[in-house]
Amino acid sequence: MTARSFGARLDVSDADADRLSALVSTVGAGVALRSLAEGDVDAVLRLDAATLGDYPGSLATRHDPLDRERATPSRTRRAFGALDAAGLLLAMTYVDVTGTTAETDFTVVRSAHRGRGIGVALKAFSVQVLAGEGVRRFRTGGSADNPAIIGANQRLGYVTDEEWVTLELRA
Template sequence: MGETIVLPAQSPRRTELEALGWAVIARSFGAQLDAERIDEQRLRALVVGAPGSVRALAAADVDAVLALDRATIGDYPGSVATQHEPLDRDGATPSAARRAFGAFRTDAGLVAMTFVSVDGAEAETDFTVVDRAQRGRGLGVAVKAASVLELSAAGVTRFRTGGSADNAAIQRANDALGYVRDEEWVTLGRVGG
């Protein structure tokens, strides 16, 4: 990939760069959910309504996490702003500062997961992914809902997430959870050379 620059969509620098021959090659977004807007009943229904079981991931799940990560590494739309780096064993191991939640199907093992960085009362979703064969069944929204429920019960009051503007599934999941989009970003690339 050639040189890229990521900017807020409304940045005056964007106009300057576009006049110099740069073009938008990807769009991304950020969104927030504050504790007072959490609809716990709705989120619990999303978790319970997912096929299989949804729970927090632990160190014992690392091999399953790595397998799902390998199987889905090419499935992240967008550009540099929304890239997902392959996990190693350390990155796949949940901790107090990096929580993880997964959905399991008895016939397929771990089929969806989300990882969330936690810093005091704030949490930021690092990534959410669902196995290709399992998409469209509410698993992505279920693991994100489980993360919000468990972390809010532990004192997190502000949740952040984001992703590619081309990822309609994650946008629908965020909407279902009550996230409000509050940032738009563009990735610019040089046109022609």
Template sequence: MGKIVVLPLDDPRRAVLEAEGWSIAARSFGAQLDAPRVDRQRLQQLVAEVERSDSLRELTVADVNAVLSLDAATFDDYPGSVATRHERLGRLRATPSVFRRAYGVFLPAGELVAMTFVDVEGVTAETDFTVVRRDQRGRRLGFAVKACSVLALLSYGVTRFRTGGSADNAAILRANDAMGYIRDEEWVTLEQDAR
């Protein structure tokens, strides 16, 4: 692998680097949802769709082993490059707290199959990651855990929600759009071939 640089999409250095032979290896984005724009009814519907068959709730310290298991099963599933790389969870990062909230979907048999982790600082919450086990994708579980996190954090006084990730992750883009997030940052990861 050659050199890598991450730049805002409209950074003038991008054209210079591309003219020098650098190529786009990945695209990423950032998005925001502010409390006044939250459609609570829509988010409640997303949660209700899942709660008809599965359990959706805030994760606790008692769920750490399930979190670590799901993280291990999905570690290689994150699209993108260095700008959106998911770091494997250790026990500390897998442990929810007042500043690191987490929400998950459990099958009736008790298996954790979807989760989102959100870092909270004051009135701002930033999604660290959202993931769904491969065999459960297509059921809108990612939509539901993200919606659940926003609804819960609104009740704790959070007014600004940030998220981001790979622009190649169609599922998370659809989930964010369904929830009302507005993309306000676009980035490119440029790579120079090793010579």
């Protein structure tokens, strides 16, 4: 076994709206949460390049570098960001929406700003926005060797419902 990964779900009917609001409010002064748009793509690409080596796991959870097309938000590929007062993109999460289901592609926080609750607040914000637009089921996942995202998902109310292992043949 070379890696472990997980999948988790959050149904809007089970979500604690007050908890989500409280998590969003923890982002702190000087940080704004908002939807990202086409005008943010250059900042997205810079943050993506700066954090490429930060994703734990293996083949099952790797993050492929974004290109301009994958970085451009759309009606079905939503993006949310946390920006500081100077407009620097501190964190981002991308979510693919199909009907009333949303699947988180990835969430990343600039290394100097980790451990401050920005990623949790941003992910809670994305759930609030999309739930307000009619999304009813959220899916997420990642490396089981990433305690930060596991803790964030638990705080948001996600329930782990799938686990996988990556195996490699030893010679």
